[in-house]
Amino acid sequence: MIARPSLVLLGAMAALVLLAGCEPTKKTTAPWVNPLDVLEPRLVQDVKDNNYILQRMEFGRIAMQLGCDLRAKPRLEEAFEQLGAERSNTAAALTTEQLKYYKGETYERVMLATYLGTMEYRAGQYNNARIYFSRALSADRAAVVKDSTPAAYGDDFGLAYYWISRAFARLDDGDQCAIALRKAAARPERNDAAKELAGDLKQATEWEKPYLEGEAWAVTTFQNPEKPELYMEGIVNLADVRGTVGDAPAALPNAVAASPVVRSTDSREEFFTPAYQAAANTVLSVEVGRPPFKYLGGIEGERTEFGRSPVPPRVVRVYVDGHGAGQAFEVVDLWDQAATQDRIAEKDAAQAGKAVAKHVLSYMPYVGSAVGHWNVQGDVRHWTTLPGKVFVFAAQLAPGPHTVRLEMYDCRGNLLPRWTNTYYGIGVPAAGEVCLTLVPNADGDNRLPPDLVGKALKAGATPAASYGH
Secondary structure, X not given: OOOOOOOOOHHHHHHHHHHOOOOOOOOOOOOOOOHHHHHHHHOOOOOOOOOHXXXXXXXXHHXXXXXXXXXXXXXXXXXXXXXXXXXXOHHHHHOOHXXXXXOOOHHHHHHHHHHHHHHHHHOOOHHHHHHHXXXXXXXXXXXXXXXXXXXXXXXXOHHHHXXXXXXXXXXXXXXXXXXXXXXXXXXXXXXXXXXXXXXXXXXHHXXXXXXXXXXXXXXXXXXXXXXXXXXXXXXXXXXXXXXXXXXXXXXXXXXXXXXXXXXXXXXXXXXXXXXXXXXXXXXXXXXEOOOOEEEEEOOOOOEEEEEOOOOXXXXXXXXXXXXXXXXXXXXXXXXXXXXXXXXXXXXXXXHHHXXXXXXHHOOOOOOHHHHOOOOOOOOOOOOOOOOOEEEEEEEEXXXXXXXXXXXXXXXXXXXXXXXXXXXXXXXXXXXXXXXXXXXXXXXXXXXXXXXXXXXXXXXXXXXXXXXXX
């Protein structure tokens, strides 16, 4: 059976949820509702609630994705303020870790401080931004507690180092700016990285055949004149759209006559220099993929393990008004951060002790059946709306509104045509800079309008992009 990943897109999932259980072609006159107005009143208000921080991190990130920092910032600030609060975790100590007051994993706390820092930076509050970035970096260093763990693992949060370098530059501290940029550029190696890459290469090869079949299926299904009820105008076989990261970035067919790119680079070495960053008046933070997830391990599910969410894009190439503008460079991989933070030995020992006690008691007369209800599981809560990787693009562009196109390449260096995303009307000021966060998705440029979703479902398309394309 041929998998059909290619037509109904991740970007259309909200429409699919609304369509579930009703006729796909049914029209509605219901007014548009801001999702933030629906979510925000549902946030717990009691600062002692175990999910107080997590709910605000989730909401804040959703608001940021919708481009609403004004709604995100106060909620993220509320979460940040409670990180240092003392909370009782007696119930969690005796039973499941899921009753613990959640303050986030180390990389989550670092991202929280970094997000608040970038908001302060965009508001022109550079010293406030520096303080938040410093707090982020301090939290990252706190993740290394064992002598056997390389110190570099606690000093490698490149995203925070990149932004604090720009804050230092605005505060006229050139020496600290240069130091921060060097650290932003550093990429400590992990022992498992080579094995993970080998697995990614194998997976990408395995995905190739069903991906090509899915693309061919979409064309033949929706360009068949014998089935006018399914016909869609403009269907293109994206399997024919090929390219590699080694190809020279030629101007696109719709490029404007004169390139707006004054200065850009494909060199990581040049990118992370004070001179290059000083010239850049356009900074785009590009967030892709899904964050690490958690699952339970151990004999009683007492141990919490991190799982890796594969992130297909490995290289991001940027076009501005149809002209090549260089690359966006990876500054943080949240899986790397999760995989290299030290575990808390005391917590692991306590959880293991509870599991052993439960196992022993289960064999004792009179208590065996009762102890089966004793929940000693670990805590799988995590900040689900975080990205998997963050890339940063910076360049000097001519003032005015611009169209930015992101093209992405996989671990083999092959173009991922379904990851192309285009953003319109990005304005570069005549003086100063523009700093934006972009959150591209698979099929960002291929979203179906609601009236075509029904056709896709009727034909048997899968309601999500698959195979990493």
